[in-house]
Amino acid sequence: MELSAIQEKVLHLLLDRCERRKDYGSKLKSPRRVLLPVNRINFPDYFHVSDSSFRFTFNRELEALERCGWVELDWVRFDRGQTLQRIALVEPFPEIYSALGRPPRKQLYREAAEYLAGFAKGAPERLAGLCRVLGERLAALEPLPPPLKAEQLDLFRELLQGLQALFEERESDIARRVLSVRLYGDSKRWERLERGLLQLARECCLPPEEAALDDTALLAEYGIIDHPSHILLSGPLSFGTARGVIELASFYPDLGLPAEMVRDLEIIDCRAAAVITIENKTSFYQYLREGEPEHLAIYLGGYHNRGRRLLLEKLYRYFQKVGRAVPFYHWGDLDLGGFQIWHHLKTRTGIPFKPFLMDLPTYRHCCHLGRPFAGTYRDRLAALLEDPAYAVFHPLIELMLEKGVRVEQEAVPLG
DSSP: OOOOOHHHHHHHHHHHHHSSSTTTTTTTSSOOOOOOOTTTTTGGGGGHHHHHHHHHHHHHHHHHHHHSSEEEHHHOOOOTOOOOOEEEEEEOHHHHHHHHHHHHHHHHHHHHHHHHHHHHHTOOOGHHHHHHHHHHHHHTTOOOOOOTTTTTTHHHHHHHHHHHHSOOOSSEEEEEHHHHHHHHHHHHHHHHHHHHHHHHHHHHHHHHHHTTTHHHHHHHHEEEEOOOOEEEEESSSEETTTEEEGGGGGOOOOOOOEEHHHTTOOOEOOOOSSSEEEEHHHHHHHHHHHHHHTEEEEEEEOOOOOHHHHHHHHHHHHHHHHHOOOEEEEEBBBHHHHHHHHHHHHHOOOOOOESOOHHHHHHHGGGGGGGOHHHHHHHHHHHGGGGGGGGHHHHHHHHHHHHHHEGGGGGGOOO
8 A cells, every 4th residue: 555645644653652551562461452643733724724635635545544444533523524523543563664664662662682692792791781681671661761763773782883993902092983883883983873882882981080071081981082182291301212211391481282192101200299190281380380290290171081191190090110108299280170180190190199289278268159050060079078089088078168159279279
């Protein structure tokens, strides 16, 4: 049977309603019929005040579907054959699906489950929990975590492939467009999928602190970048590579070290009295002008990424090797983000970073230069009081909650 546009629309709407029912796919089906109201929301032209042509055509085409045994028509009382009240879906469904060229939802879920079973065998450990949840939901014909949809199998495959690529081990960073070409044969496909990929990663795969990273920092954490990055640093450091030895002190005010070099460099000597990571670039250059000259200063740029973490780990191992107890400090904003960056840095590197100028005296001195906060931000800041990992900041956080003010690093003087 060749269907008209009206007939196709009605049958699609009825099947949509059928497939959304809780008993869909169950052996114990509800006796309730699948109903589609004929109202102004679903079919506004049916109620046109001056032109009844659509209503006449609609009625005749729906009567044709009824003669096929696919629908039952409920007419308005005392107006049979003129005004429809609702349309009920009737078996047999296979003929309807075939006429529409539409695969049943059960079939789409079965195909997605078959793909998932093969994918899960080689998936990274980070995806084990997500694969388990997806398997359970597909088996129960339940909706999947957005933006995954079993009804869109190509998108389903692309998103899982993207998550696998996000968490795979890689020796060096890779540009997003290069990764996109390798995965999808399209340099811009990753960009179009990225929002959904990161949504799934944050909600289903990542610990809270990584989930809190902004998109750029999160991708960089897993070695996916827009362009090669440089690590800004300054201080008494000598390191060697396969191409020679570099004296950092020969460069001023700082040196931009290509992140790619960090993997191969070896620390030869570091006479620094301390190592300090600095969250913001303005404050980094302020420290180079006014801070301790015998300190090794490293610009962090918000949350650290793999290159900076590897450099810090190499420095820490060097000091352990030579038996020098050199302190590591972190200087950041006196706010929720600053505290979280300190904690992320400390936990991911395993280095006992101490806060620098992130204390009560500094806050009291600079509070008048701060910015007010409230609402959700206040609640998230207060939640840190329940976390012993942030105990060093608890007195400061209590005062911040009392004042309702946070202080950016740029407002803090070094003197």
